[in-house]
Amino acid sequence: MTDDPYGLYRVVTPEGSMPQAAWRVDNTPVCRGGEILIDVEMLNIDSASFTQIKSVADNDPARVAEEVKKIVDDRGKMHNPVTGSGGMLIGRVKEIGSRIEARGDVQVGDRVATLVSLSLTPLELRQIHHVDMHNAQLDVEAVAVLFESGIYAKMPEDLPDRIALAMFDVCGAPAQTARLVKPGNTVVLLGAGGKSGLTVLAQARKSAGDGKIVAIEYGDAGCERIRKLGFADVVLNLDATKSADVYQAVTDALGGELADVVINCVNVPGTEMSSILCAKDRGTVYFFSMATSFTAAALGAEGVGKDVDLMIGNGYCKDHADHALNLLRDTPALLEVFEQKFAAGAK
Amino acid sequence: MTDDPYGLYRVVTPEGSMPQAAWRVDNTPVCRGGEILIDVEMLNIDSASFTQIKSVADNDPARVAEEVKKIVDDRGKMHNPVTGSGGMLIGRVKEIGSRIEARGDVQVGDRVATLVSLSLTPLELRQIHHVDMHNAQLDVEAVAVLFESGIYAKMPEDLPDRIALAMFDVCGAPAQTARLVKPGNTVVLLGAGGKSGLTVLAQARKSAGDGKIVAIEYGDAGCERIRKLGFADVVLNLDATKSADVYQAVTDALGGELADVVINCVNVPGTEMSSILCAKDRGTVYFFSMATSFTAAALGAEGVGKDVDLMIGNGYCKDHADHALNLLRDTPALLEVFEQKFAAGAK
Ligand SMILES: NC(=O)c1ccc[n+]([C@@H]2O[C@H](COP(=O)([O-])OP(=O)(O)OC[C@H]3O[C@@H](n4cnc5c(N)ncnc54)[C@H](OP(=O)(O)O)[C@@H]3O)[C@@H](O)[C@H]2O)c1
Numbered sequence: 001m002t003d004d005p006y007g008l009y010r011v012v013t014p015e016g017s018m019p020q021a022a023w024r025v026d027n028t029p030v031c032r033g034g035e036i037l038i039d040v041e042m043l044n045i046d047s048a049s050f051t052q053i054k055s056v057a058d059n060d061p062a063r064v065a066e067e068v069k070k071i072v073d074d075r076g077k078m079h080n081p082v083t084g085s086g087g088m089l090i091g092r093v094k095e096i097g098s099r100i101e102a103r104g105d106v107q108v109g110d111r112v113a114t115l116v117s118l119s120l121t122p123l124e125l126r127q128i129h130h131v132d133m134h135n136a137q138l139d140v141e142a143v144a145v146l147f148e149s150g151i152y153a154k155m156p157e158d159l160p161d162r163i164a165l166a167m168f169d170v171c172g173a174p175a176q177t178a179r180l181v182k183p184g185n186t187v188v189l190l191g192a193g194g195k196s197g198l199t200v201l202a203q204a205r206k207s208a209g210d211g212k213i214v215a216i217e218y219g220d221a222g223c224e225r226i227r228k229l230g231f232a233d234v235v236l237n238l239d240a241t242k243s244a245d246v247y248q249a250v251t252d253a254l255g256g257e258l259a260d261v262v263i264n265c266v267n268v269p270g271t272e273m274s275s276i277l278c279a280k281d282r283g284t285v286y287f288f289s290m291a292t293s294f295t296a297a298a299l300g301a302e303g304v305g306k307d308v309d310l311m312i313g314n315g316y317c318k319d320h321a322d323h324a325l326n327l328l329r330d331t332p333a334l335l336e337v338f339e340q341k342f343a344a345g346a347k
Numbered sequence: 348m349t350d351d352p353y354g355l356y357r358v359v360t361p362e363g364s365m366p367q368a369a370w371r372v373d374n375t376p377v378c379r380g381g382e383i384l385i386d387v388e389m390l391n392i393d394s395a396s397f398t399q400i401k402s403v404a405d406n407d408p409a410r411v412a413e414e415v416k417k418i419v420d421d422r423g424k425m426h427n428p429v430t431g432s433g434g435m436l437i438g439r440v441k442e443i444g445s446r447i448e449a450r451g452d453v454q455v456g457d458r459v460a461t462l463v464s465l466s467l468t469p470l471e472l473r474q475i476h477h478v479d480m481h482n483a484q485l486d487v488e489a490v491a492v493l494f495e496s497g498i499y500a501k502m503p504e505d506l507p508d509r510i511a512l513a514m515f516d517v518c519g520a521p522a523q524t525a526r527l528v529k530p531g532n533t534v535v536l537l538g539a540g541g542k543s544g545l546t547v548l549a550q551a552r553k554s555a556g557d558g559k560i561v562a563i564e565y566g567d568a569g570c571e572r573i574r575k576l577g578f579a580d581v582v583l584n585l586d587a588t589k590s591a592d593v594y595q596a597v598t599d600a601l602g603g604e605l606a607d608v609v610i611n612c613v614n615v616p617g618t619e620m621s622s623i624l625c626a627k628d629r630g631t632v633y634f635f636s637m638a639t640s641f642t643a644a645a646l647g648a649e650g651v652g653k654d655v656d657l658m659i660g661n662g663y664c665k666d667h668a669d670h671a672l673n674l675l676r677d678t679p680a681l682l683e684v685f686e687q688k689f690a691a692g693a694k
């Protein structure tokens with residue numbers, strides 16, 4: 001197969017599939033015309049994937065490293081076969097194909113983060129130096145391949161790496177929130193104390209103006225982060241998988257009303273119904289969570305006769321990385337919460 | 348637990364979940380205040396579910412019946428554990444709870460179809476008389492429970508049962524299409540020759556006016572039905588799982604352009620990427636197919652840097668049953684194709 005912008009020529013099995021759908025891709029670290037080779041420093045594993053791996057590995061960092069190594073050996077990419085999700089990486093440009101060179105937007109030596117999922121990025125993983133169990137970040141020696149259609153961002157110089165990387169990982173979320181939430185909207189946010197949840201919360205407040213925002217999070221630490229950020233009108237410490245409880249608590253908090261926009265940023269399965277029940281008629285439910293089940297959402301809404309728009313969180317939208325970094329720069333409280341959250345796991 | 352509109356009190360395991368998410372529900376055929384009991388005549392199994400069952404049962408009707416019986420025995424509802432999907436039913440109202448009686452919209456003896464999924468409908472299945480392998484319809488003796496929030500439609504008198512039932516099964520699709528497609532839009536429809544595909548095609552033509560419609564379907568029979576219906580500008584006989592082929596053929600057909608709206612009505616997995624590649628920047632991809640993988644769609648769009656809205660096909664929207672029946676009445680060509688399609692499997 002000839003060079004194409006999507007990297008089809010790197011697919012090993014099944015033939016004719018796209019790299020993301022492929023079981024295995026060719027991770028040979030040789031640069032083709034439409035490719036960028038990257039010397040990887042750090043992998044940032046998707047939260048749903050990391051949670052699953054940690055549980056299989058009994059929370060042991062050495063065994064987490066083994067599991068990750070095994071997945072990459074099997075598939076030629078860090079594509080968790082159970083959750084179907086990936087993550088992203090940070091590294092330095094090592095080599096540039098001729099067609100990319102002509103584009104003129106990147107140079108050898110640039111420090112970049114890839115903004116396409118690891119689930120489609122060919123990766124030759126040589127060594128894992130350190131596993132940060134708290135932040136799902138691995139310091140590694142590896143080479144990755146970025147295709148012509150693959151998006152990336154240059155690392156900012158005014159923000160710490162770990163924070164920029166964490167932000168890039170979820171940068172689709174605040175950008176999509178900005179499109180979705182209108183002034184005066186009532187917003188319910190599930191998993192509001194996590195990485196994507198906190199950025200979505202900051203953006204939702206910006207977009208909703210004096211609209212009401214209800215933040216749901218399970219556990220004291222997360223709720224504390226939310227309160228510290230200070231953008232939610234109501235913080236509910238609740239298990240988002242318990243849909244009957246969530247529905248009751250949210251209707252109580254909103255005086256019997258429901259939300260114009262519900263945003264799901266939880267990293268565990270089984271929260272579709274809670275999200276749907278919180279939306280008003282003709283409202284929108286936005287699922288960023290990669291643990292979302294398509295059928296649970298579609299049939300769940302039908303089963304309770306809810307006429308709502310159900311959206312799959314697209315990780316990409318135009319200028320999402322810049323949007324996220326600017327949100328961080330413009331929102332000192334968010335930067336502070338992130339600094340604390342990501343300092344904890346630093347070496 | 349007290350009576351609630353969602354039937355939470357019928358959930359056996361896991362406790363606290365909604366009936367759709369439940370592994371098992373209580374199918375005892377006793378009528379509570381907010382319930383309707385229905386003497387079931389016919390089950391219409393969801394297409395993705397039936398395809399899976401047929402394959403497990405080696406296309407043998409008797410073994411299909413056994414599989415269905417086994418699922419209902421295990422779960423108290425016809426909820427396929429592999430595909431996660433259900434279907435719907437037709438029957439006569441046998442008993443009405445006091446709260447439903449007060450609502451005054453239904454009477455004992457009414458012939459109705461339930462419009463909520465079988466995946467959350469308690470069902471006591473006594474016997475399976477006939478399996479229609481072609482149309483995924485089973486003639487049965489059974490009793491079903493409809494909850495207070497459960498939607499249903501009275502069977503129309505001017506249309507044959509099998510056609511009305513088939514139409515109700517997919518009635519969310521044309522109603523959502525009517526909301527989505529604007530005059531002049533370019534539309535790409537995958538799986539256009541199936542039940543939902545044909546109704547979506549008829550509606551898309553109504554809504555798009557002189558916009559361009561590309562219909563994709565795998566196999567001659569389906570393509571023939573589409574041509575007969577006469578609403579597509581281009582009919583492509585293509586395997587929708589082959590995303591590279593689909594992308595090529597569609598861009599060729601549209602002279603390099605892409606679609607404002609892509610609608611996926613295919614009944615097999617692995618067609619997310621084809622759908623996404625056919626949409627233009629800021630276009631919308633609507634997934635009706637229950638075989639859609641959430642992560643494949645979300646990560647797929649991100650992986651190729653496509654800024655498109657990805658929507659989960661909500662089976663319910665207001666007045667969807669009436670909308671679908673009226674579409675059928677107003678579109679003689681659609682009624683004709685349906686009559687032929689559903690005559691084939693009649694006893
Ligand atoms: N669509 C996209 O573009 C995109 C991009 C990035 C991430 N994601 C997905 O979005 C999800 C969240 O990602 P993230 O990086 O923000 O993860 P995260 O930082 O781990 O945040 C998840 C949050 O949900 C909370 N939570 C866990 N179980 C809960 C429950 N039962 N009820 C309520 N809250 C609960 C967590 O609390 P604890 O910390 O106390 O457990 C945490 O605060 C993941 O599924 C990830 O894969 C999607």
Ligand SMILES: NC(=O)c1ccc[n+]([C@@H]2O[C@H](COP(=O)([O-])OP(=O)(O)OC[C@H]3O[C@@H](n4cnc5c(N)ncnc54)[C@H](OP(=O)(O)O)[C@@H]3O)[C@@H](O)[C@H]2O)c1
Nearest residue numbers: 394538540541542543565566586587613614636637660662
């Ligand atoms: N979200 C909702 O509300 C909702 C409601 C109803 C149904 N659904 C779902 O929508 C999907 C379609 O349902 P349906 O009742 O319309 O099913 P259907 O009548 O079986 O239609 C599916 C169509 O897709 C075609 N197809 C199969 N494999 C294909 C491929 N590789 N490439 C292109 N076309 C292919 C089929 O062709 P052949 O017949 O030649 O195989 C058929 O024409 C199912 O997944 C169903 O579960 C969703």
